[in-house]
Amino acid sequence: MNTPLIFNIQRFSIHDGGGIRTIVFFKGCPLHCPWCSNPEGISTKPQLIRNNNRCIQCSAEDAYHCTNTPDNCPVNALTCCGQEYTVDQLVKEIASDQIIYDEDNGGVTFSGGEPFLFPEFLEQLLSRIRPWTNSIAVETCGNVPFENIEKALPYVDLYLYDLKIMDEEKFRDVCGGNLSIVISNLENLVSLHKNVIPRIPLIPTFTDDVENIDRIAQLSLKLGLKQVHLLPFHQMGSGKYENMGMPYTLSELRPFTDDQISAVVSRLESGGLQVITGGF
Amino acid sequence: MTTLNRFQILKQQLLSTRREISFERARYYTESWKTTEGQPNIIRRAKALQHVLANIEISIRAGEILAGNRTVKPRSGIASPEMSPYWIRDEIDSLYCRPQDSFYVLPEDKEFFLKELYPYWAERSLKDLIEPRLTPPVRESIETRIVSINQTDKGQGHIIPDFEKLLNLGLDGIISEIDVFENRNGQNNFYQAARICLSALQDHIGRYIHLLDNLIAQEADPARKQELVRMKLASQSIQHERPNSFFEAAQLLWYFNIALQMESNASSISTGRFDQWMLPFFQKDVAAGVSIDEIKDTLRMLWIKMNDVVLLRSRESAKYFAGFPTGYTIMLGGLTPDGFGANNELSWLILDTYDDIRLPQPNLGVRMNERLSRDFVARAAETIKLGTGVPHVFNDEVIMPGLLARGISLKDARDYAIVGCVEISVPGKMYGLHDIAMFNSPRLLELALQKHASEIASYDQLITLVEKEIEDNVALMVDGSNQVDTAHGQLAHIPLLSTLMHGCLESGKDVVEGGTRYNFSGVQGIGFQNLADSLEVIRLLVFEEKQLSLTEFVKILKNNWQGSEKLRQQCINKYPKYGNDIDSVDLLAARLLSKYNECCETYKNVRGGIFSPGSYTVSANIPLGEQVGATADGRMAQEQLADGGLSPMVGRDTHGPTAVLKSVSKLDHYQTTNGSLLNIKFHPNAFKGDIGTRKFVDFLIGWMRLKIQHIQFNIISRETLIDAQKHPDKYRDLVVRVAGYSALFVDLNVKTQNDIIARTEHN
Numbered sequence A: 001m002n003t004p005l006i007f008n009i010q011r012f013s014i015h016d017g018g019g020i021r022t023i024v025f026f027k028g029c030p031l032h033c034p035w036c037s038n039p040e041g042i043s044t045k046p047q048l049i050r051n052n053n054r055c056i057q058c059s060a061e062d063a064y065h066c067t068n069t070p071d072n073c074p075v076n077a078l079t080c081c082g083q084e085y086t087v088d089q090l091v092k093e094i095a096s097d098q099i100i101y102d103e104d105n106g107g108v109t110f111s112g113g114e115p116f117l118f119p120e121f122l123e124q125l126l127s128r129i130r131p132w133t134n135s136i137a138v139e140t141c142g143n144v145p146f147e148n149i150e151k152a153l154p155y156v157d158l159y160l161y162d163l164k165i166m167d168e169e170k171f172r173d174v175c176g177g178n179l180s181i182v183i184s185n186l187e188n189l190v191s192l193h194k195n196v197i198p199r200i201p202l203i204p205t206f207t208d209d210v211e212n213i214d215r216i217a218q219l220s221l222k223l224g225l226k227q228v229h230l231l232p233f234h235q236m237g238s239g240k241y242e243n244m245g246m247p248y249t250l251s252e253l254r255p256f257t258d259d260q261i262s263a264v265v266s267r268l269e270s271g272g273l274q275v276i277t278g279g280f
Numbered sequence B: 001m002t003t004l005n006r007f008q009i010l011k012q013q014l015l016s017t018r019r020e021i022s023f024e025r026a027r028y029y030t031e032s033w034k035t036t037e038g039q040p041n042i043i044r045r046a047k048a049l050q051h052v053l054a055n056i057e058i059s060i061r062a063g064e065i066l067a068g069n070r071t072v073k074p075r076s077g078i079a080s081p082e083m084s085p086y087w088i089r090d091e092i093d094s095l096y097c098r099p100q101d102s103f104y105v106l107p108e109d110k111e112f113f114l115k116e117l118y119p120y121w122a123e124r125s126l127k128d129l130i131e132p133r134l135t136p137p138v139r140e141s142i143e144t145r146i147v148s149i150n151q152t153d154k155g156q157g158h159i160i161p162d163f164e165k166l167l168n169l170g171l172d173g174i175i176s177e178i179d180v181f182e183n184r185n186g187q188n189n190f191y192q193a194a195r196i197c198l199s200a201l202q203d204h205i206g207r208y209i210h211l212l213d214n215l216i217a218q219e220a221d222p223a224r225k226q227e228l229v230r231m232k233l234a235s236q237s238i239q240h241e242r243p244n245s246f247f248e249a250a251q252l253l254w255y256f257n258i259a260l261q262m263e264s265n266a267s268s269i270s271t272g273r274f275d276q277w278m279l280p281f282f283q284k285d286v287a288a289g290v291s292i293d294e295i296k297d298t299l300r301m302l303w304i305k306m307n308d309v310v311l312l313r314s315r316e317s318a319k320y321f322a323g324f325p326t327g328y329t330i331m332l333g334g335l336t337p338d339g340f341g342a343n344n345e346l347s348w349l350i351l352d353t354y355d356d357i358r359l360p361q362p363n364l365g366v367r368m369n370e371r372l373s374r375d376f377v378a379r380a381a382e383t384i385k386l387g388t389g390v391p392h393v394f395n396d397e398v399i400m401p402g403l404l405a406r407g408i409s410l411k412d413a414r415d416y417a418i419v420g421c422v423e424i425s426v427p428g429k430m431y432g433l434h435d436i437a438m439f440n441s442p443r444l445l446e447l448a449l450q451k452h453a454s455e456i457a458s459y460d461q462l463i464t465l466v467e468k469e470i471e472d473n474v475a476l477m478v479d480g481s482n483q484v485d486t487a488h489g490q491l492a493h494i495p496l497l498s499t500l501m502h503g504c505l506e507s508g509k510d511v512v513e514g515g516t517r518y519n520f521s522g523v524q525g526i527g528f529q530n531l532a533d534s535l536e537v538i539r540l541l542v543f544e545e546k547q548l549s550l551t552e553f554v555k556i557l558k559n560n561w562q563g564s565e566k567l568r569q570q571c572i573n574k575y576p577k578y579g580n581d582i583d584s585v586d587l588l589a590a591r592l593l594s595k596y597n598e599c600c601e602t603y604k605n606v607r608g609g610i611f612s613p614g615s616y617t618v619s620a621n622i623p624l625g626e627q628v629g630a631t632a633d634g635r636m637a638q639e640q641l642a643d644g645g646l647s648p649m650v651g652r653d654t655h656g657p658t659a660v661l662k663s664v665s666k667l668d669h670y671q672t673t674n675g676s677l678l679n680i681k682f683h684p685n686a687f688k689g690d691i692g693t694r695k696f697v698d699f700l701i702g703w704m705r706l707k708i709q710h711i712q713f714n715i716i717s718r719e720t721l722i723d724a725q726k727h728p729d730k731y732r733d734l735v736v737r738v739a740g741y742s743a744l745f746v747d748l749n750v751k752t753q754n755d756i757i758a759r760t761e762h763n
């Protein structure tokens, strides 16, 4: 079985999915979007993160030059990203807030990275938590074999499904993905499950052109979907690139103004879609 | 005057005036005391109150629609040198420039105090009665700062009178009740004193009627004239008889409260379940066609009045109770006597009118339970989201079983309410001495380590030592508390208040003599979070990893981590901390707090009750922290302790608010029957809009199911607070949550402000 590393378990998330949720982040993604706000979720391997803001220079001039291990760093400026969990251990973590997220549509969200890179592990986990978990959501980029998605079908309440760049070539060049797989998976999924919501990262010059937005709207409407989520670009993840020693190419981009965002929202709405900005 | 405008003006008047001290009460109290020498103290106290109520200057301020002011100038402090003249003498020059709760003293008042009041009360005060009673070991425990004993220099307060009885019987009705019991039991000093107080109050109301007469005669504005006439008629109506309307009930309630303030000048004579016993008056008025707006105005006026009463405390005491937690604490919701959800229309109106006024008082709380309607919980959440920290929320699902286990009857447990900040009490039936002592557990560990480090060979041995020290010091705390209790029983009678306490008339005894039904002494265990965090570090660092010896470690702590910053950081970041849902350390905190609780509850107090443990700090985590050197959890010497009583140490909770709830829930909340306190801070974005409110309700339901006693919220951004610190003038009316109560941010000293800013903010 392909066992994932987990790079974060975020409790009390109130911005992704309904209610109060615990989010489990799987490490490893088939894509590499330059705006990714969880770049630590791209590689499946463990990685060292150097958070220089925390460094107290106890053994080196800064965290980037430090040769200590995470264990020896007194302030956790050095941390190892990606931890192994057994299904049992993860079940226990998810259960710890169950009493709190039990209300209305709170629950668990699997995110990443890409949870469907680990179909057997995910299936085992889902079958364990299903009996007592209110709502189970999965965030996916859709760029995986459909059988990976299919395995989880009986357990999942809600899919948050990324639609980014709707041009085959551009999508491949920018994110390294295959658009026809993403679209055919979405079609299949919608035919089998009633709760799928497209998520659109709104990124200047990458996804925000009118044509791209219209294509997403058309596809959604064609599939009978009623709601989309719009996630406007922000620079919040940029520090992580530096900490991981990864190049970040979007530092020049400016976030959208409220007016620009409303323009996109109206465009989507005019076609008959309900738009939620920033998720739930 | 439009009605909201009226209350904004009255509010501004409160906020903009310089606080002064009025020595009037002290003057008349002393005058009377001098003439009653040789008489029983309870009679002397009653006569002193009578003299005060007969002579103190009274006023109706412009725009007021309810009569009754404790002082003529807004928000003045009043002194009670009969409790202790000493701290006033020592601090009279610094009162105006002290960092917390400053007051201005007029030069002539200062002279009057030093020449007349001080020389008379020196050697005669409550303090003089208490001091010689404290044995050397108790003194030592106080001097080493493990135990602090409160109310040695002021009245006890911390009680909820049976206002329902007041409103149902009226003043004459209570007097007749005294007659009945006097006939049955024979005359005694208590009955006599109670009668003096009640008729003194009636005469005091008579003075207001007279004043209103004069004002009416002078008033040119017909609209205002009508308001004054209404006040006069209401005062006449309730001077003897029971009230007939919501307005009259409010008027009687307020007059009685003013007299209670004059009687003891004590903190937290709390209001209780206002939405329950005012409901019949509300319903009757509504049926009679009184408009909701008129009722709202009465409520708004009461809320303003409750902020007019601020308590003058000593410098030290003001640190512990920073920013005037006067304690007009009102509980909404809860259960009916038959066990159904008890929110009603009036509960909603109270929140609505609170939203209009937004001041620290009344300190509203909601009693939450499985049967309380969710729409009311959502309504309460809306008010909490305004950011003033009001209302805070109490959990019937754990508090009631705790009370039942203490021998409180089922009906009384269903009727519990909160005194002051978070103290759990039964209205009209409990004298709980809720704030008699505090127990500084990190200080206890510090001293134990300094004395015994070299003898301790194992972690188990260390825990045994800590548990033994807890036992020994609880015994001393109990002894000290009982001495104070005894002295109050001799010199701090409150016969007026006692008339509204079940059992007092029946037994013919004042509450301070043990006259009422339930008698507890409430003692707070403080800093068990720091204690557990520190012991966990020692367990791992010293005994498991053997990185250094215990004596070496204690030496580093003694030097306040000097030259050991790396180790300090390691202690902060590398070992489990309470507040992150990690069993090893959470269960250790639970074990030690339970140890403390179980020690306390084995002791009896002098009124036949037991010691009831609690865990809350008010704002004392700062002064108590000043008394503790560096601790093994990475805390520097003199830094604050963990706030609240249950909250994690600032900055140590890194796993979000649900992990905090989980950690807190591992403590035994059935045991802390005196009350406990949990602070949580959210950024305003966290619960924005209707969906946010819904998530907030979810969070509260989760909290309730986890059987945690209490929770309060600061929903205000760090940026706002920092800006308010820089520009106090822009934020004169910014109300924030301190600990079990809210205060005006500008009324807090910089340390307390910083403490609030530093609390972990969840988003």
Ligand code: SF4
Pocket: A029, A030, A031, A032, A033, A035, A036, A037, A038, A039, A041, A042, A112, A113, A114, A141, A162
């Ligand atoms: S698909 Fe999502 S997780 Fe993967 S790289 Fe793109 S943004 Fe990041």
Ligand code: SF4
Pocket: A054, A055, A056, A057, A058, A059, A060, A061, A062, A063, A066, A067, A068, A072, A073, A074, A075, A076, A077, A078
């Ligand atoms: S160990 Fe940590 S704190 Fe010390 S120099 Fe290295 S990165 Fe900085």
